[in-house]
Amino acid sequence: MYQPHSVMGDQELPGVLILGVGGVEGVLENHVGLLKKNFHLITMKEFLENKKELSEKIKSIFIFERRPTIDRGLLESLPNLKVIANSGVGVDHLDLKLISTFGVKVTSTPQAVSDSTADTGMALMLASARRLVEGCQIAVSPDTERFAVDWLGVEVTGATLGIIGMGRIGYKVAKRAKAFDMKILYHNRKRRKEEEEQAVGAIYCKKMEDLLQQSDFVMLVVNLTPQTHRLIGKRELELMKPTATLINISRGAVVDQDALVEALQNKVIRAAALDVTYPEPLPRNHSLLKLKNIIITPHIGTATVQATCMMTEEAITNMLAVLNGLPIPSEVCPK
Amino acid sequence: MEEHELPVLLVNEVGGICGVLEAHVDFLKTHFQLITMREFLENKNILSKNVQAIYLWWHKPVIDPELLQSLPNLKVIANSGVGMDHLDLKLISGCGIKMANCPHAVSSSTADTGMALLLASARRLVEGCHIAVSLDTECFAPDWLGEEVTGATLGIIGMGNVGYKIALRAKAFEMKILYHNRKQRKEEEEQAIGAIYCKKIEDLLQQSDFVMLAVSLTPQTHKLIGKRELELMKHTAILINISRGLVVDQEALLEALHTGIIKAAALDVTYPEPLPRDHPLLKLKNIIITPHLGIKTRKTTRMITEEAVANILAALNGLPMPSEVLPD
Numbered sequence: 001m002y003q004p005h006s007v008m009g010d011q012e013l014p015g016v017l018i019l020g021v022g023g024v025e026g027v028l029e030n031h032v033g034l035l036k037k038n039f040h041l042i043t044m045k046e047f048l049e050n051k052k053e054l055s056e057k058i059k060s061i062f063i064f065e066r067r068p069t070i071d072r073g074l075l076e077s078l079p080n081l082k083v084i085a086n087s088g089v090g091v092d093h094l095d096l097k098l099i100s101t102f103g104v105k106v107t108s109t110p111q112a113v114s115d116s117t118a119d120t121g122m123a124l125m126l127a128s129a130r131r132l133v134e135g136c137q138i139a140v141s142p143d144t145e146r147f148a149v150d151w152l153g154v155e156v157t158g159a160t161l162g163i164i165g166m167g168r169i170g171y172k173v174a175k176r177a178k179a180f181d182m183k184i185l186y187h188n189r190k191r192r193k194e195e196e197e198q199a200v201g202a203i204y205c206k207k208m209e210d211l212l213q214q215s216d217f218v219m220l221v222v223n224l225t226p227q228t229h230r231l232i233g234k235r236e237l238e239l240m241k242p243t244a245t246l247i248n249i250s251r252g253a254v255v256d257q258d259a260l261v262e263a264l265q266n267k268v269i270r271a272a273a274l275d276v277t278y279p280e281p282l283p284r285n286h287s288l289l290k291l292k293n294i295i296i297t298p299h300i301g302t303a304t305v306q307a308t309c310m311m312t313e314e315a316i317t318n319m320l321a322v323l324n325g326l327p328i329p330s331e332v333c334p335k
Numbered sequence: 336m337e338e339h340e341l342p343v344l345l346v347n348e349v350g351g352i353c354g355v356l357e358a359h360v361d362f363l364k365t366h367f368q369l370i371t372m373r374e375f376l377e378n379k380n381i382l383s384k385n386v387q388a389i390y391l392w393w394h395k396p397v398i399d400p401e402l403l404q405s406l407p408n409l410k411v412i413a414n415s416g417v418g419m420d421h422l423d424l425k426l427i428s429g430c431g432i433k434m435a436n437c438p439h440a441v442s443s444s445t446a447d448t449g450m451a452l453l454l455a456s457a458r459r460l461v462e463g464c465h466i467a468v469s470l471d472t473e474c475f476a477p478d479w480l481g482e483e484v485t486g487a488t489l490g491i492i493g494m495g496n497v498g499y500k501i502a503l504r505a506k507a508f509e510m511k512i513l514y515h516n517r518k519q520r521k522e523e524e525e526q527a528i529g530a531i532y533c534k535k536i537e538d539l540l541q542q543s544d545f546v547m548l549a550v551s552l553t554p555q556t557h558k559l560i561g562k563r564e565l566e567l568m569k570h571t572a573i574l575i576n577i578s579r580g581l582v583v584d585q586e587a588l589l590e591a592l593h594t595g596i597i598k599a600a601a602l603d604v605t606y607p608e609p610l611p612r613d614h615p616l617l618k619l620k621n622i623i624i625t626p627h628l629g630i631k632t633r634k635t636t637r638m639i640t641e642e643a644v645a646n647i648l649a650a651l652n653g654l655p656m657p658s659e660v661l662p663d
Contacts, residue, residue: 024474065477115485119508123458126451130628133464139624140617144609147626148352149393155634157443179507180447281472289468296467298475300458306483 013040014323015057017047017078019067027064031312035062038316044068056080060319062312066093075102083322085315086332088302089113089169090251092224096334106332107318110168112310117301118172121249124273124297125161125217128245129154133295154216154243154270157181162215164208164231165222165250166192173219174200185211212239217247224251225335232256237263245271249301252278261287264294275301341368342651343385345375345406347395355392358633359640363390366644372396384408388647390640394421403430411650413643414660416630417441417497418579420552424662434660435646438496440638444630445549446500449577452601452625453489453505453545456573457482461623482544482571482598485509490543492536492559493550493578494520501547502528513539540567545575552579560584565591573599577629580606585616592619603628 016039020026027035035041040057047054055077061068061084068074070084075098083105086094091108099106127133130153138144138151161177163170166188174184177200184202186192191204205211212218218240222228232246233256240246246269248255257278263269271293280299282288288296302308314330321328344367348354354371355363363369367388375382386406389396391414396402398412403426411433414422419436427434455461458481466472466479489505491498494516502512505528512530514520519532533539536559540546546568550556560574561584568574574597576583585606591597599621608627610617616624630639642658649656 022478024476026477028478115509116483119454119484120458122508123451123454123460126447127455127460130448130451130632132451132455132625132628133461135625135628136461136623139609139626142612144612144626146352147609149354149631150350150352150356151626152631152633152636153628155444155632156447158634176504176507179504180450181443281467281475284470284472295464297460297463298467298472298479300460300463300481303480304458304483305480306486308477308480 013038014059014319015040015042015054016319017042017044017058017061017068018064019044025065025067027062028308028312031309034309034312034316038320051077059083059323060085062315062319063087063094070094070099072098075099075104083107083319085109085319087308087311087315090224091332092251092253096332100334105322105328107315107322107328107330108332109311109314109318110330112307112314113302114168114172116304116307117169117249118176120275120297120301121169121173121219121221121247122176124247124249124275124295125219125245126156128247128271128273128295129156129159129217134292154245156217159183159216160185160214161217161219162186162205162211163202163219163221164188164211165220165228166202167221167223169249170219170221171196171200173221174202182217185215187211208236209239212236213241215244216241217245219247220250220254222250222254224253228254230254230256232260234259234262237268240269242267242269244269245273247273249275252276252280257288261291264291267293271295273297275299341366342387343368343370343382344647345370345372345386345389345396347372347392353393353395355390356636356640359637362640363644366648379405387411387651388413390643390647391415391422398422398427400426403427403432411435411647411656413437413646415636415639415643417445418551419660420579420581424660428662433650433656435643435650435656435658436660437639437642437646438658440635440642441630442496442500444632444635445497445577446504448603448625448628448630449497449501449547449549449575450504451628452575452577452603452623453547453573454484456575456599456601456623457484457487457545462620482573484545487511487544488513488542489545489547490514490533490539491530491547491549492516492539493548493556494530495549495551497577498547498549499524499528501549502530510545513543515539536564537567540564541569543572544569545573548574548576548578548582550578550582552581556582558582558584560588562587562590565596568597570596570598572597573601575601577603580604580608589615589619592621599623601625 063086086108160183163186166186187205187208273295350357389412413435488511491514494514515536601623
């Protein structure tokens with residue numbers, strides 16, 4: 001039976017729907033306090049058990065790790081829903097058009113994610129180039145008697161980095177790579193302003209092919225959209241140098257995984273480093289897991305104590321802005 | 336016949352897991368007559384007077400008084416790499432032999448290694464890779480988190496060529512940079528990287544989220560980081576060592592990692608290398624150890640050999656050497 005909260009103030013706070021707290025898909029336990037300061041927190045379980053009382057109270061939904069799933073049924077059951085705030089910047093799991101037909105705004109957290117994700121891109125590039133994970137295995141292996149001096153990686157300093165997707169995150173990657181004296185090429189829907197290009201020494205490649213052919217490292221930093229779905233396939237991999245490394249910190253579906261398996265097996269490219277795959281995790285018998293020239297990380301893009309906290313805070317700021325009729329910092333509009 | 340006019344260069348061996356890289360042999364042979372230790376030992380009587388230069392590759396051949404005595408015409412020893420702690424500089428110099436290292440060739444690659452270890456350790460990359468492939472993994476836990484690098488405080492101990500390049504890279508990650516060095520750097524150099532000098536190493540240790548060791552190994556830096564220093568560090572801090580294993584008291588480190596005095600460590604160097612296979616450091620969860628990656632790229636190893644050759648040729652021709660090393 002639904003028990004009203006004993007604290008009066010709580011009931012006046014707008015209701016925010018979340019999937020749950022803790023566990024595999026729930027909001028992080030230590031972020032609950034942040035949410036409760038400004039909202040009446042309602043879990044999906046509570047909502048489903050008391051739809052009548054709670055449906056009108058829910059003004060916002062906080063999406064964490066792509067949950068709860070937003071479908072027509074849910075939207076229809078929440079007459080006072082004003083905003084869906086996504087934790088993270090990828091919104092490919094949301095039907096933006098559908099949501100907008102209900103007059104509901106969607107927001108994301110671009111500020112909170114960009115540094116952390118750019119750092120992840122750099123970490124993967126360095127780890128792959130210098131064979132760090134393989135090296136760690138050698139360092140601890142019972143079979144290791146000596147460290148072979150002809151066991152070499154590839155240089156990062158002075159190499160050419162091709163960034164596909166020069167949004168906030170791509171630009172931060174470029175800033176970091178510049179400090180490694182890397183030559184930076186980029187491909188983007190829109191060219192950046194000249195001052196922005198000059199600040200990181202980035203050269204625009206209108207044709208993605210030019211970037212692919214010249215890069216030692218290709219980093220994918222795009223959103224997943226119908227246009228970027230399988231952006232990197234057999235053809236693109238074959239355009240890359242055989243000594244090149246592919247790094248993906250965007251979404252798994254930006255890469256044709258079957259084509260990637262083949263390219264790595266046949267040494268069409270040197271190696272790959274993926275923070276994202278489709279699905280996540282990959283099935284345990286997937287071919288990608290068996291390759292020697294790949295490193296896969298479990299979507300650690302924003303997995304830091306600080307970034308996750310900032311994401312929740314940014315989501316809260318956006319939700320409050322919508323509910324209070326203020327300018328919305330990071331609204332996401334359907335194309 | 337021309338070959339006999341080329342000076343004779345002694346190396347330990349060619350190829351295999353320890354020898355001078357096969358890919359460098361042609362280049363060496365354009366400037367020198369190349370002989371290996373094995374060839375030398377088989378023909379000592381004939382060859383001993385001919386050897387004018389030694390190219391040390393990964394600290395071999397071992398330079399001892401016996402070897403020096405058997406090479407009366409040895410003029411120069413060039414070391415692949417910048418660390419000279421494996422050489423008795425006074426002994427060698429006392430025999431009138433010049434020495435050189437390769438500071439220019441090594442610095443970028445070693446700085447990259449330092450950053451790679453810092454990022455990998457902070458973001459739990461190696462652990463993450465295991466999770467990504469493990470048969471037991473059903474989903475990725477959202478509360479599995481690492482530490483932020485952007486905006487964190489990096490304390491660099493040893494601000495030579497390598498330390499400075501690390502600072503340049505770290506600045507791009509908006510890290511706050513503290514450094515401790517025998518000498519304070521010039522103001523313009525500090526400003527270029529936004530680095531703050533800590534005259535007392537304690538100040539650096541107490542404030543840093545990441546402590547990076549980029550010193551040479553000398554009697555002064557031997558066991559520089561011990562129990563006391565580790566206890567001064569934040570318990571959330573990570574220690575990264577890209578200098579020499581002996582700069583750290585390994586027993587103290589083991590204890591500190593075991594009891595949570597510091598959060599984690601990332602070591603590209605240990606003593607010895609490799610560690611014995613049953614060494615307790617290998618069993619810790621909060622450590623990553625790499626097999627002395629420092630300069631291990633095709634490009635840098637090539638640059639090292641080129642820098643060594645330039646030094647050797649300068650010495651043999653009586654010209655100033657680009658990177659001569661003198662005993663202190």
